[in-house]
Amino acid sequence: MDHPLHLRCPHCEAMNRLPAARLGEAPNCGRCGQPLLDGRPVELGDADFDAAVGAHPLPVLVDFWAPWCGPCRAMAPAFEQAGRALAGRALLVKVNSDDNPQLAARFGIRSIPTLVRLERGEETDRHSGAIPAQSIQQFARAAG
Structure with a gap:
């Protein structure tokens, strides 16, 4: 059933x-x-993060970033491209670590960009540093 x-x-x-x-x-x-x-990354923050991803049935890939970060800006198009490719199979989320210090602290973000993979609200993997769309897709699909 x-x-x-x-x-x-x-x-x-x-x-x-x-x-x-x-x-x-x-x-x-x-x-x-x-x-x-729809595959577009969703922007979330301290106030709405848990409600949106806490029990999400699909893998959730969170991109912790900041507007002043060159590698973050360089990876943004790849993250969007990966989101389109993963539509219906994963939820991609962007969290501005400067605007959302509680989430950044809770996940122990020390460098950006950092990708965190969640399953039902629990962290299963993470990667620091910019990567291309294909690698983002593989990271999102990997079992934790």
Whole structure:
């Protein structure tokens, strides 16, 4: 039996029930009609991070970055490209470590960019330093 997943809409925060088999069908939010998993990285911070990713059924890849960081800016297009390739299979999140010091401290971010892979809210892996889109995709798919 296919148990429904509960996905929080990145646009309006509504919870949506969705059969796991439909994850690859580009589902839309029942409340606002926006895509639930369109592949674009979602910007989250101290206030909304846990609600959005805490029990997310897909792997979550978090990019801790800052606007002044050259390698972070250089990796941003690769992160977006990886997000499009992983649409429906992973949630990609960006966290500005300067604007969200509580999250940066909680995850022990010492250098940026740092990618953190989460499964059901638990860290399973991390990588520091800029990497290309293909490597980001492999990192997101790797079992923790």
